[in-house]
Structure formats: structure tokens, C-alpha cells
Amino acid sequence: MNEVQVLRRAPSPGPAMRARPFRSAADRRSRIDNLLSPAEQEELTGIATVLDYRRPGIAIFAEGEDAHFLFAADKGTVRISRHDANGNRQILSFLWHGDIFGLSENGRYINSADTVNPAIIYRFPLQRLRRLLAGKPGLQLHLLTKAVHDLRAAQRQVLVLGQLNVPQRLVLFLHDLTQHRDIYDRTAGRLSLGIGRLDIADYLGTSPEHVARAFRALEQQRILKRRGPRTVDILRPEALDVLTSR
């Protein structure tokens, strides 16, 4: 019934939180643990609430809503999306463990966020966050860095959608996924997408049918083998690197 459950409210951080404070895989994304010192993380967890989203497709916040919180993904996958006038959905990014989200402009969320699969999310009240930030100008610079990083990523997606055809877009998407240790077992070559065809389609600016076709094409080229709709074995990882542009 209750689709979101508050696991912990932590003015005095519990031991489980301190035990696993956003440790992340080494990759190029801007993670909260890259941006903050251990002491700063401690301070942040002190004002955090832990939310447990049990089911996929649950809204975390919607574009245009008053922004009162900043979020960080811990477990599961979150999608950031925007809708056009016709109601068509464009997924702007997927977020995993350690990624922070909830960007606002003029006090309102710019985009929508909801769960792709069951997820655990940390929530930070913006007001208390601002009080923390005021004292430390360094933290503000970190947020600027994060915004610049996201900007760069968004511009990369513009390049992808403007220049590449669907199979090429899928190759780049799979390449990005293999950078996440959580979902890609490099030695076995097994990639656990955890994302449905419709979500992939809305991210790549195409249809689920065409995503399926693109998967088949890559399978015929012996680049991967589909084990299930959400599980593939990457047979030739180097084939995913060829297009790796900026």
C-alpha cells in the first residue's frame, strides 16, 4: 500500500549509515563521495532521510513542483525525465548509486524523477543544506562542478541524438552502462540492465521496437548475446569503445 517508506530519519546517524557512506565504484561520473570529504559527508548524513521506494515507476518529484529537497541515489535506478507539450517523455539521464539529483531553478524542480526499479534514496532538506553551504564556500564550488559536469553530459546527449542513428546510440548507451561496476561484471561480460525497453527507447529518442531491432543487429554482429530482456553478455567489449567520443 505504502509505496514509499521512510527507513530512517537521522539527526543522530545510525551505525548502518556510517558503515556504508556512499562508497562508489571508480568511474567518471560526479558522485557525492567524490565531491565531499568524509567529515562533510558525516555532516550531510546528519540531515538526511532515507527513503525506500519498493516499486518501479514511483514519482520522487515532478517538474514544476516546489523544490524543498536534494536527493542522492543509494540502491536501484532512478530516471530523470521531461515531457513535451504532447505528453511525450524524454528521459534525460539514468542515475545509480552515489549520483545526486534534484536540480532546481527559481525554487522549482526543472525535471521529473521517478524509480526505474525498487530503490533506496537519500533526501536532504534544501533549507538546512543551504545553511551548511553558507559556512563552506568550498561546497558551493563543488555543486558548481556538479552542474558543469551535468551540463557537459547533457550536451553530449545532444550530440548523440543529433548525429547518430539508433544502433550507434545503443552502442554508446551500453558502453556507458559497462562503466558501472554495480551492473556490469567485467570478467563474465554480463550486463544487468535493470531498465526496460520503453525506458531505453525514451532515453535514445526512439521506439521500443527499434531498440529490440538494434539489439538484434548487435547480436548478429556477435557483439553481444541476449540472455533475457534485461540481461546481455557482452562478447566483444572493445566493439563498444569504437564510438567513444566526448
Added chain:
Amino acid sequence: MNEVQVLRRAPSPGPAMRARPFRSAADRRSRIDNLLSPAEQEELTGIATVLDYRRPGIAIFAEGEDAHFLFAADKGTVRISRHDANGNRQILSFLWHGDIFGLSENGRYINSADTVNPAIIYRFPLQRLRRLLAGKPGLQLHLLTKAVHDLRAAQRQVLVLGQLNVPQRLVLFLHDLTQHRDIYDRTAGRLSLGIGRLDIADYLGTSPEHVARAFRALEQQRILKRRGPRTVDILRPEALDVLTSR
């Protein structure tokens, strides 16, 4: 011969500069004069160099170069672009009077910038800018605001490229252009593009031929009339608003 000419170097700002310090049209873009108080602008012009780019297609900086400057467009049009592995160009944005650019990450420019037509550009040394910023934490927040704004714009472009067909993209592009008083005479309905078909194509993620077709389609719908390749009369401005999404 000399394609770029330094007009003024202004440790002591000349009268011409104080006379016209980034006065801008009222629109939704993030302009330097919106971000700064008059006193702050005065301070900035003190460290600025004014550059005169006489011809179109001149590089201001290129992606990957060491970033030593921040820029602001004064006259003319600047394009921000990125190239993929095959050398295909995607234009990310066009900039006009008052727009600031030169975003860097890890000390290097993320994108390339060059002139679309003859332009006058203000250049600010980052090092001295940083010294100015250090004293005023408010200015840093302004830059964050600017980055967030650009991020939002880039994400909008993702939506456009992912969801709309070419005629729809052109409609949205023309709508954006009509927001600039410099190039759009609202009473006469005359729009002076100042941008070639190839640049429009690389911005909309299509070919010059298809841009021409889209213009013809809009003309057949009596939405506009082509007076020349770079000049159109908007006959039904409200028709450009219909698609105005976020």
C-alpha cells in the same frame, strides 16, 4: 590579414565602454547584466579586453584547449559546437549580445566557439576573475545560476532532438529567435537570421537541404515568407507559439 583585433585593453575603462555596459533586451536568457550589479559590472569591465572579429567562421577557442578566459558576446553571433569521432559538428547553442560563454572543466574548454558573423567579444582573464570572485561569494552563486540555466537549455535541446521532427524543430528555433529584439522587428514581423542554412542544420541535427524544405513547408502554411536566405517575415507569429514547451 589580422582577423582578430584588440580594440581596447582597459585597466582604466574608456568612456565608450562605460557608455554601453551590456545593456540587453528583456528575455529569458541568462545575461551578464542580469547577473551582476552595476558596481560589479564596472569592476568586470576593468579587467576586460575587447576583441573585434571581422569575419565569420573565426575560432575563439576550441574544445580541449587550456581555458584562460571567460567571454561575453557584445555584437554579432557566436556558435558553440562540439565534434564527434567522425568529425561531424553539432552546434549546441547560438549566442548574442550579453551572453557569456567559455565554460571549462578541469581547466580545459568543453566546447568550441567561433563567430557566425562579424562580432565584438569581451574577454576576461580567468585568473583575475577568480580573484574577484573569491571576495564575493554572491558572484559564485551567480555563475552557478548561469550553469543551471545552460543545463536546462541543453536538456531542452535533448527533448527537441529526441521527440520532434525537423519542421517542428525549425518552428521552435524560429520562436527562440523572435525573442531577441536585436534580430526581430516585432511590429514589421521581420526576422534577420544572420545564420546560414548549414549552421541551422547542424544545430537542429539535420541537413541544409532539409532545412530549406522545412522553410518551404512553413511558407506554404502561410506562417512566414522568405525575403532572402537570411531574412524572413513572420506572417503568423502565434503559429510559432503552439509548440512552445519547456
Added chain:
DNA sequence: CGCCGACTTGACACCAATCAAGATAAGTGG
């Protein structure tokens, strides 16, 4: 006035969107 580059238009081939149907996987309740 003449040249050259930019723009426009048409024709064609290809890629992608959509509709429809069948196969597979996942979730649900007995």
C-alpha cells in the same frame, strides 16, 4: 557585370515510426 558560394528543389534510397501479431517473461492468486 561576372563569378563563386549559398540556397533551393527534385529524385531516390534508406532509416525509423507505427500497426499488428505472436512469443516470452514476470507478476498474481489459488
Added chain:
DNA sequence: CCACTTATCTTGATTGGTGTCAAGTCGGCG
């Protein structure tokens, strides 16, 4: 745990939109 139900995924067929090549026209600049 199994059977049923439902959603998701895959594949094929068809249609429409877009990229590309080629040729002709227009406009700007010397």
C-alpha cells in the same frame, strides 16, 4: 508451487520521414 493472467519483448509488414546525390537558381561580393 503451479496455473493463470498480464505486461513486456520480439519480429514482420507497411508507411512516412529523412539523408544523400545531383542539378539548377539565387544572391552577395569583388
